Amino acid sequence: MISELLVLLENGLKVMRANSKMVLVGILVFVFPLLFAWLTHNFFVTATTNIETSEKQRISSIHDSIATIATMTRVSSSTVLKQVVAKLKKDNQDITKTRIISEVDNKYLIIFDSENAYLNLTEKSDQLYRNLPPNASEGVYIYKLVIDGKRIWQVLSTVEVKGEKRYIFTEHDFSYIDSVMLSRKQQSYLGLSAIFLFLIALAYWLNRQTDWYKKYKVLTTQLAQRDNFTNMIAHEFRTPLTVIKGYASFLNESKSLTQEDIRYIKNIHTATEQMVFLVNDFLEVARLQSGKLKVELAKINLNLILNQVSTDLQSLAHKKNLELVLNTKEEPIYLVTDANRLKQILINIVTNAIKYTGSGTVTIEAKETKDSITIVVKDTGMGISATDQKDLFVPFTRVGGVDESAVTGTGLGMWITKQLIDLLGGLIEVESIKGVGTHIIIKFDTSKKLE
Known part of the structure; x- marks a missing residue:
């Protein structure tokens, strides 16, 4: 027993x-x-x-x-x-x-x-x-x-x-005394009922919190697995794509190829280059979402970065018969930031401006005031409507009603740009008129002492 x-x-x-x-x-x-x-x-x-x-x-x-x-x-x-x-x-x-x-x-x-x-x-x-x-x-x-x-x-x-x-x-x-006691009893039992209802609500809340925490843990694990899988796939793709791109470059230099062969090789080179850009964007998104992307701040001369970006993208502008103009003062503009990430941001923005401008000019400007530094990228392209401006920084979204077969892209560039600017402590704004052009404005607060 x-x-x-x-x-x-x-x-x-x-x-x-x-x-x-x-x-x-x-x-x-x-x-x-x-x-x-x-x-x-x-x-x-x-x-x-x-x-x-x-x-x-x-x-x-x-x-x-x-x-x-x-x-x-x-x-x-x-x-x-x-x-x-x-x-x-x-x-x-x-x-x-x-x-x-x-x-x-x-x-x-x-x-x-x-x-x-x-x-x-x-x-x-x-x-x-x-x-x-x-x-x-x-x-x-x-x-x-x-x-x-x-x-x-x-x-x-x-x-x-x-x-x-x-x-x-x-x-x-003793009816008066008894009525007072009865009132006290009723108030006490009403209070107990309120406590009882509160405890039921508390128990329900605790139950939901426990369920939410379990779901949160499961979701966190799934997101980590997804990020790891994305990183692995992206890395595995990038290696063979780089090899294909390299062999395409070697074949392009061959003297025994026909014009049709050269055209095919150029198509292969262009396609692999686009795939590499796509893989790099996916890797960048994964690093940003997981919080693993780090910035290394240092005091830099902004004019040097702007000159590099302008020089690197001149050939892309010439292919579209566009004029890429850099307007800066001769005096150096100093800024505490991550030079590589800032260059990546500017390349993304200027490349977009060139892509979406059919004719005219793309201009890069930099201005310094007492408390801020402002970088403006102007274009004379198709412009962005007020409705589309709201979706400009949404991932996998392309705005403006463009012909996606004519203008390649993943819709990740401006989202990545916005995330990087946030990491660097800056602000990004858009001023655009449909059919007139677009101004992308980047501002950095310099009121704090440069170190």
């Missing part, structure tokens, strides 16, 4: 360990409210008992005060007794009746009545006095009644005056 109980207990503990969340929910939803309800009930039981004890002591003191004057021979005309009873009733609002009854010839005559309604009349309900126990003279005797739903106490005590037995009778209505 004991072994079976131990096995049952062990199995129960295993279930609890496996479902600790449900145990916590059970404690919050059931154990705590029941504990609070039990404590509240015990509190009110104790409070009611203490109040009743206090009421008995108070009533006993009232009877003692009246008994002192009731020993007078003529209580019916006693002004002092009337004043004392009036004062007692004022201080104890539960008193509804006060009488003094004298037992004469086995009859019960009312010799004092606080209401004066039954003065000098014989008490009709004399069973109240006749049924007093023998020890009633030692203190007060209480008849506990409930009349019309109200808790009523009828209290008797006795005194001897020159061989005459007198009864002191008071009636107490």
